[in-house]
Amino acid sequence: MSDLVPLQAVLNGRISPLPAEASGAGRRGCPLSDLRDRLRRAGLRPTRQRLSLGWLLFGRGDRHLTAEMLYDEAMRAKVPVSLATVYNTLHQFTEAGLLRQLALDGSKAYFDTNPSEHHHFYLEDEGQVIDMPDCGITVDALPEAPEGMEIAGVEVIVRLRRRGSNRRQG
Numbered sequence: 001m002s003d004l005v006p007l008q009a010v011l012n013g014r015i016s017p018l019p020a021e022a023s024g025a026g027r028r029g030c031p032l033s034d035l036r037d038r039l040r041r042a043g044l045r046p047t048r049q050r051l052s053l054g055w056l057l058f059g060r061g062d063r064h065l066t067a068e069m070l071y072d073e074a075m076r077a078k079v080p081v082s083l084a085t086v087y088n089t090l091h092q093f094t095e096a097g098l099l100r101q102l103a104l105d106g107s108k109a110y111f112d113t114n115p116s117e118h119h120h121f122y123l124e125d126e127g128q129v130i131d132m133p134d135c136g137i138t139v140d141a142l143p144e145a146p147e148g149m150e151i152a153g154v155e156v157i158v159r160l161r162r163r164g165s166n167r168r169q170g
């Protein structure tokens, strides 16, 4: 179900990107030409590395991942990139508005392939991020923004743990 068309084959033009219905249940695949257009529209030159990483990132619907997670996927897909390149590309995609960086945990940056404003559950012990359903929360009674500022967005993170796993305090 998670099988993607081999990336090298796609990039070399030997296999055309998978038709939507061949990509398995649920979300549609992200054809390569769409990805190329998407990068161009965001002002990024569609280099091979950006296409490779973009293919991995956006080919499986909305998800949340760290640079390390994407790097592991790239290694499994035999994409020749360094972890530093993965970091740089994630930050370029974020600046271009293709990704949104989530501030969940000081030690790890998560990137969301859905850049629109939405809220999250965060399973702290497992490091897993889940989108909250649309109707999940309403935030009202926000404080006034400081002088000269306006509120640009509100994102809520609800931290979760498995029942029965509450750790001892102290």
Ligand SMILES: [Zn+2]
Pocket (backbone or CB within 6 Å): 063, 064, 112, 114, 118, 119, 120, 130, 131
């Ligand atoms: Zn999300």
